[in-house]
Amino acid sequence: MRFVTCLLASVAFCSLLSLPAYAELDVARLKQSIETSFESNYPKLDALYKDIHAHPEIAFQEEKTAAKLAAEMRALGFEVTEKVGKTGLVAIYKNGNGPTIMVRTELDALPMEEKTGLPYASRDKQNYNGRETFVDHSCGHDIHMASWVGTAKTLVAMKGQWHGTLMFIAQPAEEEVAGAKAMLADGLFTRFPKPDVGFALHDGAMAYGNVTYRVGIGSSTVNGLLIKFRGRGGHGSAPQNTIDPVMMAARFVVDVQSVVSREKDPTEFGVVTVGAIHSGTAGNIIPDQALVVGTIRSFKPQVRDKMLAGITRTAKAVAAMAGAEEPEINMDEGAKAVVNDPAVVGDAEKVLKAAFGDKFFTTPPGTASEDYSEYVSAGVPSMFFNIGVYDPERVAAAGNGGPPLPPNHSPQFAPVPKPTIQTGVTAMTLAVLSAFDQRAKGQ
Numbered sequence: 001m002r003f004v005t006c007l008l009a010s011v012a013f014c015s016l017l018s019l020p021a022y023a024e025l026d027v028a029r030l031k032q033s034i035e036t037s038f039e040s041n042y043p044k045l046d047a048l049y050k051d052i053h054a055h056p057e058i059a060f061q062e063e064k065t066a067a068k069l070a071a072e073m074r075a076l077g078f079e080v081t082e083k084v085g086k087t088g089l090v091a092i093y094k095n096g097n098g099p100t101i102m103v104r105t106e107l108d109a110l111p112m113e114e115k116t117g118l119p120y121a122s123r124d125k126q127n128y129n130g131r132e133t134f135v136d137h138s139c140g141h142d143i144h145m146a147s148w149v150g151t152a153k154t155l156v157a158m159k160g161q162w163h164g165t166l167m168f169i170a171q172p173a174e175e176e177v178a179g180a181k182a183m184l185a186d187g188l189f190t191r192f193p194k195p196d197v198g199f200a201l202h203d204g205a206m207a208y209g210n211v212t213y214r215v216g217i218g219s220s221t222v223n224g225l226l227i228k229f230r231g232r233g234g235h236g237s238a239p240q241n242t243i244d245p246v247m248m249a250a251r252f253v254v255d256v257q258s259v260v261s262r263e264k265d266p267t268e269f270g271v272v273t274v275g276a277i278h279s280g281t282a283g284n285i286i287p288d289q290a291l292v293v294g295t296i297r298s299f300k301p302q303v304r305d306k307m308l309a310g311i312t313r314t315a316k317a318v319a320a321m322a323g324a325e326e327p328e329i330n331m332d333e334g335a336k337a338v339v340n341d342p343a344v345v346g347d348a349e350k351v352l353k354a355a356f357g358d359k360f361f362t363t364p365p366g367t368a369s370e371d372y373s374e375y376v377s378a379g380v381p382s383m384f385f386n387i388g389v390y391d392p393e394r395v396a397a398a399g400n401g402g403p404p405l406p407p408n409h410s411p412q413f414a415p416v417p418k419p420t421i422q423t424g425v426t427a428m429t430l431a432v433l434s435a436f437d438q439r440a441k442g443q
């Protein structure tokens with residue numbers, strides 16, 4: 001089933017799909033009709049965005065945020081199930097026979113203090129690991145939520161032009177790479193339909209109006225690094241009677257970088273960072289243990305496996321050199337790389353290229369991690385793309401030696417709401433329509 005009914009505004013889009021020669025012109029007109037609808041929806045989206053921004057919530061505590069989204073989706077006619085994977089929600093909209101297309105947003109913010117000075121800046125605090133802390137939407141998940149609601153509004157308004165099921169999910173705890181797993185474990189694809197295609201977007205420090213994407217790998221696999229070197233404590237003046245774990249930790253931090261520089265293929269991405277060392281209390285005491293904490297990033301499983309093997313060998317060798325017992329080593333996987341499906345990207349690419357022109361372009365994979373990969377691993381062919389948040393002039397100035405742009409997770413991260421959300425809604429709506437149409441053709 002494909003675009004059975006073509007409303008006036010999208011007659012051209014329907015013909016685009018059978019007459020690709022006119023693709024650019026037709027998508028441009030469809031884009032314009034989406035933007036006209038966005039313009040009338042924006043005052044409410046703006047209020048929703050600023051409310052969510054001013055009242056952010058940390059991983060698995062996003063109860064008020066989820067309730068706000070649930071109310072929006074119910075008002076649009078979606079069937080909403082709350083508390084999926086603790087604080088997540090699933091909103092389903094059925095519109096005849098056809099494929100199920102998933103659109104995902106995250107719900108969570110970060111435990112840090114916002115320093116943007118914006119009138120709608122967050123001053124809220126929450127309990128995080130037993131301590132009260134400021135909370136800030138400094139990863140821009142509030143932009144994603146506003147774009148998610150805006151896309152749902154647009155697609156419902158255009159329901160004569162597609163057939164199938166919309167599955168809009170709002171996921172908790174992305175920052176802890178735990179929310180996707182929690183939703184899947186709570187029956188996301190058994191209590192609800194398993195989507196034929198999935199989409200998600202993330203904002204970042206580039207010019208608004210830009211949409212970037214990748215075919216294949218888009219983000220890194222993350223493994224934690226936790227090594228406990230066990231020595232034998234004693235007096236700082238008599239090291240011969242001890243086994244010094246600080247020496248082991250220091251040697252490990254230096255030697256482990258040879259795994260990256262000498263064992264891993266230099267043309268492949270891989271990073272090992274030690275971010276914390278915990279050991280000892282005073283200068284004249286040799287402690288009895290040292291804890292080394294870090295992170296390991298890679299794109300490909302074979303590169304990750306090679307690094308894990310090298311790190312294990314290095315840690316054991318360092319302990320053996322000191323005459324210590326074997327260290328405790330933990331390198332659990334946090335999230336896999338997000339891998340975009342070539343067919344899904346191929347379908348969306350044609351429409352998004354026609355809509356955004358040279359503002360839609362590919363970039364190398366990012367080294368950050370993202371638990372959207374869990375849905376891909378569960379068998380949902382997907383496209384994950386990025387949108388920019390800053391004034392293009394400010395971006396150009398930064399490129400010419402001006403003030404640097406605050407990135408995601410900076411206390412100064414401050415998207416310009418309207419053009420950013422508009423790009424999110426337009427790109428996501430077009431991507432979903434491309435997936436409905438292509439799957440309908442295949443039926």
Ligand SMILES: [Zn+2]
Pocket residue numbers: 139175408409
């Ligand atoms: Zn983040």
Ligand SMILES: [Zn+2]
Pocket residue numbers: 139140141174202
């Ligand atoms: Zn994020």
